[in-house]
Amino acid sequence: MKYQIRLDVNYDYAAAVSDARHILRVRPREDAGQSVETVKTTVEPRPDEIAPEHDFFDNRVDAVAFFSPHTALAVRMQATVTIDRPAPPLSETPSLAALTEAAAASRAVDAASPIHHLGASRRIADMPAIATYASAILGSRSRASGEAVLALNRQIHEDFAYAPGTTDVATTIEDAFAARRGVCQDFAQVMIAGLRACGVPARYVSGFLRTDPPEGQPRLEGADAMHAWVEAWLGERCGWVGFDPTNAVVAGNDHIVVALGRDYDDAQPIAGAFITAGGQRTRHRADVMPID
Known part of the structure; x- marks a missing residue:
């Protein structure tokens, strides 16, 4: 496209x-x-x-x-x-246990290395409440990691209200999580915090969404401005895969990437x-x- x-x-x-x-x-x-x-x-x-x-x-x-x-x-x-972004084979990704072990053992230091996206960053620190929330949704450690991350992506969409104007760039993940409302930036950073707390490398993505959806499909939230979503590292074979919790979808041909980083500050x-x-x-x- x-x-x-x-x-x-x-x-x-x-x-x-x-x-x-x-x-x-x-x-x-x-x-x-x-x-x-x-x-x-x-x-x-x-x-x-x-x-x-x-x-x-x-x-x-x-x-x-x-x-x-x-x-x-x-x-x-x-x-x-x-x-041209094919749908990722989420069911064929490593188990959560195998993925987190591989991520923790990584010693690469290049820009795409998962090691940069496992710990706390300036805007995304450890928060026990988010860790508990994400762990319960990700489920069994034997579950395919791609399917587990997709489940968290969908649950955040279900639990959080998209409400422009209720938050701004200074809103913390603690406040966004407690309010259960906000915009794409808030949802992305809450999801990243939850994934990292469970040992899954996750990074922030800034970019664009298709403004005019295909006929018969709903318009995606956040299409009138720059958008934000998440990429999770799903092992050497699958690599980094995008997940959009604002719209409960895997990032596909409607998503155009501009910048990546540990959180909003790296990609603003x-x-x-x-x-x-x-x-x-x-x-x-x-x-x-x-x-x-």
Whole structure:
């Protein structure tokens, strides 16, 4: 499936920003099952410095800096991406016992290694209540790990209400878990915390969802903005597999990956620091349209 993607992110500042540095993670990745045909990022006002690079997790990054006063910032990304992501053989994945043993024994240190996604990170710390919740759903240690992770994915969708506006980027997983409501970012980080607590490597994914669903299929939640879901490591043969707890589905040809990391902080679309006074207003829109 080929898509034309457009992302617009706009910031309006109450007072002029005199100096700013930002990291942009808005360009889709070249990854398994995903190829980028064209991609263009534009930033207004024009940055005084711009440096395209890749971070540790091999995300495509634009580092930009501004040294002149400005009262607004606009970031636009346009890309053409082809997705061919076959359904993973979840029933053929290793048992939970075998998977967690293999993950714990891993000594690889490259960006795709499961070892980076087993322990606590800045936003995802150990939480006994989430560990107990996830363990009960994953079930027997002899169960196929892929089927167990899918069960947790579906149960979070069942137990948590999708309620935009009830949380923000500062909401902790403890608060989201207690409230049983939030948005894709909250559900993804709760699921990651539960999987890691049970010894299953899990990482955060930022990306896009198809805006216009195929005829007869429901529209996925979170399609109007950048989306977030989870990838779990299911052994050497299956590798990393995406699970979307917001929509209770395995990530497939409707999901376009932009950035990966231990949690939101590693994959957030726009990060950085700037000097100003007063607040800011943000507008964010994404369109993902099939073109074949």
